[in-house]
Amino acid sequence: MKIGFIGVGAMAKAIIQGLLNAKTFMPADIVIHSAHTENYEPYAKANGLTAAKSNREVTELSDLVVVAVVPELTRDVLREVTEELHDGKKILISIVAGITLDDMESIVGYDFPILRTLPNINVEVGSGMTAIAYNDNLKGDDLIRSIGVFNALGETTKVPEDQFDVFSALAGSSPAFIDLFIDSMSRAGVKYGFNKEQATRIAAMATLGSAKMMLMSHKIPFDLIDQVSSPGGRTVKGILAMQEYGLPTAVVKGIDATVGTEPEDKD
Numbered sequence: 001m002k003i004g005f006i007g008v009g010a011m012a013k014a015i016i017q018g019l020l021n022a023k024t025f026m027p028a029d030i031v032i033h034s035a036h037t038e039n040y041e042p043y044a045k046a047n048g049l050t051a052a053k054s055n056r057e058v059t060e061l062s063d064l065v066v067v068a069v070v071p072e073l074t075r076d077v078l079r080e081v082t083e084e085l086h087d088g089k090k091i092l093i094s095i096v097a098g099i100t101l102d103d104m105e106s107i108v109g110y111d112f113p114i115l116r117t118l119p120n121i122n123v124e125v126g127s128g129m130t131a132i133a134y135n136d137n138l139k140g141d142d143l144i145r146s147i148g149v150f151n152a153l154g155e156t157t158k159v160p161e162d163q164f165d166v167f168s169a170l171a172g173s174s175p176a177f178i179d180l181f182i183d184s185m186s187r188a189g190v191k192y193g194f195n196k197e198q199a200t201r202i203a204a205m206a207t208l209g210s211a212k213m214m215l216m217s218h219k220i221p222f223d224l225i226d227q228v229s230s231p232g233g234r235t236v237k238g239i240l241a242m243q244e245y246g247l248p249t250a251v252v253k254g255i256d257a258t259v260g261t262e263p264e265d266k267d
Ligand SMILES: NC(=O)C1=CN([C@@H]2O[C@H](COP(=O)(O)OP(=O)(O)OC[C@H]3O[C@@H](n4cnc5c(N)ncnc54)[C@H](OP(=O)(O)O)[C@@H]3O)[C@@H](O)[C@H]2O)C=CC1
Pocket: 006, 007, 008, 009, 010, 011, 012, 033, 034, 035, 036, 037, 039, 040, 055, 068, 069, 070, 071, 073, 077, 095, 096, 097, 118, 119, 120, 121, 172, 173
């Protein structure tokens, strides 16, 4: 089975690296093309991937065709490859935020198998969280095979399409928010004399461990907060100060802005 990528930017590269790490595909079975030869050819060569000369060639050579361009270009790219998609065997996979199954069906055809996903950048290290939705034409082994690509890169969860934008904020964008939190912790460490590298490592390991605790203990966040907050100790003072300075509200406001729900956030 071959998987092709139309667009090889940050997200496609994270998926490809994750697939190579997981040995889900042989490098030569990963076919790529993007806008600039100087971007995709050296990348293909460095990783032993197959570089195609066009989006149409990627589609022709692949069983699973992943669209990984920015939303604004997606419709044009789908129109470009519609003919090659229709050989009766191919499955279209989109990782594009904001483009619905219906949007895609209206371009490539209503009788065509499509998996809509919203992965996050952590697929690169096998700890991704990917939303999935699919149309009625994707079923049986094809469904298992196409979802299996993302299960090999972490976890998948079925999400109603009208919740994809919220999922995108909570999982697609949140790695950047968590990185901001880690960087803020690390800068606090620097303020008190740690070097940045060591402070970042400490903050990142604490974040990783806390996420693991949350998932493995099945406790709610506030039970874990209470476990760390010794009576009369330092942690509760820190929690109260963070609340006073608006951390929980800042996070919700950040998600609002990402989803675009507030009137001032509308484009
Ligand atoms: N970044 C993330 O964390 C996430 C991104 N996504 C979605 O993934 C998609 C890609 O995002 P991201 O990787 O960040 O974006 P990038 O800008 O990093 O990558 C876009 C890619 O599209 C290529 N491209 C541009 N025009 C064409 C064309 N006509 N034909 C083929 N390829 C083309 C670019 O080529 P070149 O490199 O040659 O210039 C580039 O490789 C978006 O739709 C986004 O919504 C979804 C979840 C998370």
